[in-house]
Amino acid sequence: MTDTEFVIEPGRQDIVMIRVLDGPPDLVFRVVTDPELIPRWWGPHHLSTRVERMEVAPGGRWRFANVDARGREHFFSGVYHAVVPAERYVRTWEFEGAPEEVALETVTLTALDGGTRYTARSVHPSVEARDAIVKAGGPRGGRESMDRLAALVVSQM
Amino acid sequence: MTDTEFVIEPGRQDIVMIRVLDGPPDLVFRVVTDPELIPRWWGPHHLSTRVERMEVAPGGRWRFANVDARGREHFFSGVYHAVVPAERYVRTWEFEGAPEEVALETVTLTALDGGTRYTARSVHPSVEARDAIVKAGGPRGGRESMDRLAALVVSQM
Numbered sequence: 001m002t003d004t005e006f007v008i009e010p011g012r013q014d015i016v017m018i019r020v021l022d023g024p025p026d027l028v029f030r031v032v033t034d035p036e037l038i039p040r041w042w043g044p045h046h047l048s049t050r051v052e053r054m055e056v057a058p059g060g061r062w063r064f065a066n067v068d069a070r071g072r073e074h075f076f077s078g079v080y081h082a083v084v085p086a087e088r089y090v091r092t093w094e095f096e097g098a099p100e101e102v103a104l105e106t107v108t109l110t111a112l113d114g115g116t117r118y119t120a121r122s123v124h125p126s127v128e129a130r131d132a133i134v135k136a137g138g139p140r141g142g143r144e145s146m147d148r149l150a151a152l153v154v155s156q157m
Numbered sequence: 158m159t160d161t162e163f164v165i166e167p168g169r170q171d172i173v174m175i176r177v178l179d180g181p182p183d184l185v186f187r188v189v190t191d192p193e194l195i196p197r198w199w200g201p202h203h204l205s206t207r208v209e210r211m212e213v214a215p216g217g218r219w220r221f222a223n224v225d226a227r228g229r230e231h232f233f234s235g236v237y238h239a240v241v242p243a244e245r246y247v248r249t250w251e252f253e254g255a256p257e258e259v260a261l262e263t264v265t266l267t268a269l270d271g272g273t274r275y276t277a278r279s280v281h282p283s284v285e286a287r288d289a290i291v292k293a294g295g296p297r298g299g300r301e302s303m304d305r306l307a308a309l310v311v312s313q314m
Binding site (some may be wrong): 011012013014055058059061079081082084088090092094099100102103104106121123124126127 | 165167170171199215216218235236238239240245247249256257259260262263278280281282283
């Protein structure tokens, strides 16, 4: 299994996460936009995810709950802008505990020989907001999600 | 009348626009969130603006048309995230001709002695996307909007 690569440059406002997946872009797009499959890959390992809403279309909303072992819930939500099947989507991303620290996430799927390069670029309101996400373990959670997504894509071939 | 200040640093993804306005934050917030007043200040001088939708609340949508002298229309739209009266709002901002180049705009109002510092920070998906907005005259249009807003705020006191 390949690894997840991060590009987090000092003084910038974005986090880029790249993972090569063993399936074609149309399959990967179908997997990452399927609300039924989200609980099987999205979020850190030690939390479970419940999808409350996920309308993958321009203007559509999404809202997920992350649930810990004691049943405490944390909500994440946002709105889709551009959605181009098998290629790309753009959405906002808000942790409801910090509603002013909205991020803008662009996920791009690029066809490779026998696979897909999944690139998620998250842009944050400030360098400080981005650095806080990094410090809070965002990349670790992203890596755990990517490992599960990689296995899930293979299982859906 | 004071001038509009821009912070546009090389290699960064944001544009910060700052203007001191001669009215208190609650008045400024009321003016900038009033759909009836938008056509009197929003957008470059040579275009008129029509508000199609403007729901200033978390999850609310906005959509404006810029209309040129020949009647051609260009649409801008997005969604509000955080909205804190008299203090701040966060919204997305999309030119519908380039739906993947979404920006995230945070407008912050800070009370000054006898006025308000209006700070609009727009974060773009990439340095290239930000630089393209600058090259296309975004700051010039912003400055024209700020001049009209400054006069409008005084007229609403």
